[in-house]
Amino acid sequence: MGINNEYLEDFKLDANDHGEPHWFIDRRIEVLKQLDSLDLAKSQYFNEFDDLVKITSPQRIRSKKDLIDAKNINDYTMTQFGQTTVKNGLPEELEEQGVILTDIFTALRIHPRLIQTSFMDKVISPDEDKMTAFHLACVNSGVFLYIPKGVKISQPISINLIQDDTRPTDLNTHVLVVAEGDAEVSIEQNLSNYGKNNNRTNFFVEVLARANAKVNYSLNSESSSNFIYTKTRAYLGRDSSVNWNFNLNNHGNTWADLSNNLYGSGSRVKTVLNSQTNDKQIEEITTATIKHGKNVASELENNLISKDNSVLTLNGQKS
Secondary structure: OOOOHHHHHHHHHHHHHOOOOHHHHHHHHHHHHHHHHOOOOOOOOOOOHHHHOOOOOOOOOOOOHHHOOOHHHHOOOEEEEOOEEEEEOOOHHHHHOOOEEEEHHHHHHHOHHHHOOOOOOOOOOOOOOHHHHHHHHHOOEEEEEEEOOOOEOOOOEEEEEEEEEOOOOOEEEEEEEEEOOOOEEEEEEEEEEEEOOOOEEEEEEEEEEOOOOEEEEEEEEOOOOOEEEEEEEEEEOOOOEEEEEEEEOOOOEEEEEEEEEEOOOOOEEEEEEEEEEOOOOEEEEEEEEEEOOOOOEEEEEEEEEEOOOOEEEEEEEEO
16 A cells, blocks of 8 residues: 555544544654655565555454453453453552553553653664554554552553454554553463454564563463564663563464663563464564663573474574
């Protein structure tokens, strides 16, 4: 689809109808204009941008809660089905301490001061490559979790994202976690799908861990999409720590970019990566650690299994 001025005007109208703030719409339009000038990140297997994504305007599509099993809703703190939040059960005592758990578009409207300088700004930049630009331009769902300074959450926050494949709509979803200084949180997230349409999944996670914050993030990805692109990154402040636990159990082709920016001195990150591929599945994973601060440390453990005629590749980078 050509991105001309007429298309941009229609895109802006759809975003306005969606109730998005003007500053966010302007960011969407800006990256759409840059898209053709950006390169696709290097990959051994995924090299045709038009085969990986579909550019669509941010129209609101509501999914029907009664299509999914109640257990897939009730067993989690928050459940989203497609673009629709069907449950948000953040405990009242956490709300009273200033913890925020909401869908990303509500956060854009109600908490602009907290989200404007952190959503695809400090952690992941939209102009890194074509996939990051596309994601900001076409993000259509997501979750914002904010933990104020000094708040320590003892029980895990569980997030369940279910792609609505009962209709032909790709999922471009984003989870943003901001943990202020001395905050502590554990997040358990599940990514899956329901329905028979063969859509694509574009999934980003940003974690901003301020000084001395501690974040544990566990992701269980069980998508049956034809193609799943996953990009996660943590930005760590002084003496902060982030522990990732990835279980990539997708059934479709998967391209995953898992990285961390150890910006603050004394920061620590540990990544545990488990994945298994089957049949003719192709999975390419890149792990990267950028070390800026002094006395920082990173650790990677992996258990990767490739079966049948599948391909599973792990690329590691440090700088």
